[in-house]
Amino acid sequence: MGAASTTPSPVGLHRVVAPVGVLPQAADRLDASPELWPDEVRVSVERLNLDAASYRQLHAKHHGDGDAIRAEVLEIVGNRGKMHNPVTGSGGMLIGTVAEVGPASPLGLTVGDRIATLVSLTLTPLQLTDALASWDGRSEQVPAAGHAILFGRSIVAVLPDDLPAELSLAVLDVCGAPALTARVVRQYVERGTPPTVAVIGGGGKSGSLSLAAARRSGAKHTIGVVPAPAEAELLTRAGLADAVVLADARDPVALAAAVGTPADVTVVCVDVPGCEGGAILATANGGTVIFFSMATSFSAAALGAEGLAADVTMLVGNGYVPGHAEYAMDLLRTDQGVAGLFGARLAAEH
């Protein structure tokens, strides 16, 4: 049993060592001991994927010295019981194999399943046992041995055997976007008003999946907005949108003009600041804006809608929707356009 607490919690409060009472993500230190509470799962770690911002910070701090970077990652995990970069506040995800399943775990996992965690390493108890000997410290991809703990409410995806792990991970990384887009579109369809859906950044990972999800969920018309002609050509060829238009999402007037008749649902998938006004202006009265970009400013969205007297429902894109991983993987498998875009993207990265 973990030592930090005597009552278990599905969000892992019993693993918080310090400060007492905060959530695991906010904790300085977690108890990463391998013994399971009844609703937990232990995973044998195969690889950590460090968050890009976290690796960049470590790389800069140590001037690219791989040994120094490795030493600091080991120190962080040793001290904190999790790979939670104290400077960037970010973590990453991990791949591994299920080693033991607690009798009360609700995650539906079986020993031997190869999985990826879909919650951040910043809240995942982790112990390393190989001193990261197989890692040269020169990449975000960290081969590793040791174990990690999943809580009752952790989110995890079983990796399919028949797809490259890299491809699965690229899809799983953004799987909240298509799932929430599908849910919102279905709500419109159920009310008898199939919506027009505009996806800002429709050529990217979350954007292309969101376009596919919107069409499959019954959207009347889909519009992909992209910033550059080359991307427009790729998206047009993929056939994921009924219309592909060019606009700088930071220019509200240009964006609204490119979308034309305001959309019922606008999905923001571009990671640049300053897209709130344009997204609101491109959305019909009574419509919905879903913000998936982490560059979204809460106050810019709230004050922007007020300043435009825009009666729009604005959703914070929650990275978790039940079934989101399965849904996104299904889109990858069954939608030629999605598969083509993701394949091209991975090829370009190599």
Added chain:
Amino acid sequence: MGAASTTPSPVGLHRVVAPVGVLPQAADRLDASPELWPDEVRVSVERLNLDAASYRQLHAKHHGDGDAIRAEVLEIVGNRGKMHNPVTGSGGMLIGTVAEVGPASPLGLTVGDRIATLVSLTLTPLQLTDALASWDGRSEQVPAAGHAILFGRSIVAVLPDDLPAELSLAVLDVCGAPALTARVVRQYVERGTPPTVAVIGGGGKSGSLSLAAARRSGAKHTIGVVPAPAEAELLTRAGLADAVVLADARDPVALAAAVGTPADVTVVCVDVPGCEGGAILATANGGTVIFFSMATSFSAAALGAEGLAADVTMLVGNGYVPGHAEYAMDLLRTDQGVAGLFGARLAAEH
């Protein structure tokens, strides 16, 4: 006709002088000339209420020298055609009397109506004609003469004759919160599942109105969360909530424990950072969190929900909902608890 453009726009793009193409709020300079476009309204200004952050900055910069503060406000309005503090980025609101209504104005105003603007001064064309001679520069309340322009999509409230303007303004300032809370609660009621509603910061202006709105819209049970015993006593005496509980909203575990059985709808009305995790944890699976606090962090909300595997719908509290001003004023007039709390608050400020 305004000189900046030749085609009118309900959001005032035709009044933008520089830079061309941005929304009025983002503009450096607006055309504040008094001639109306067909859908505009001209208001004779009576008083500006400067945004607190803006006035504080001016006061500090000029070491409280009222003449210097007045001179800078005149300079800003003269240069920008709006009272948009370039340092704080904020504005305020104004009170005035309708002087002329364009033939195509959709705002439903009549010449002589005494009104308050509910959109920011940062996007309201303004010309001053009295050199602010009646203002000593020592308060955010600025007696003023001149005119302001309302666009087709501006938001404005007619001030009732029978209430002190101060009281009306205090309510109008936060009127988006009760209106959106009412809308969300009604959606639950229409689906046959009247919700439990928890309002974090239930003793404040937006919080107390949201509690009253939730009950009136059919909430099954309402919970007001406040940080201090004195506030709990006031809220209990006002009778606005079925339960009043004490918790620090920044402590997720304490907040969730205080709320007890997770709420179907959680409304965040406290202007302190770090309340996202607690609000999510205090909300039932499938529930809704409405963030009204400008201190809300978009990424903390998005990553927090994901980290907790919380299937909650998270709404950015839009300051505009059609009919919001009338609805809030009606709550003030008809709900003894609301009237009592607002009366006590105003009395305490004097």
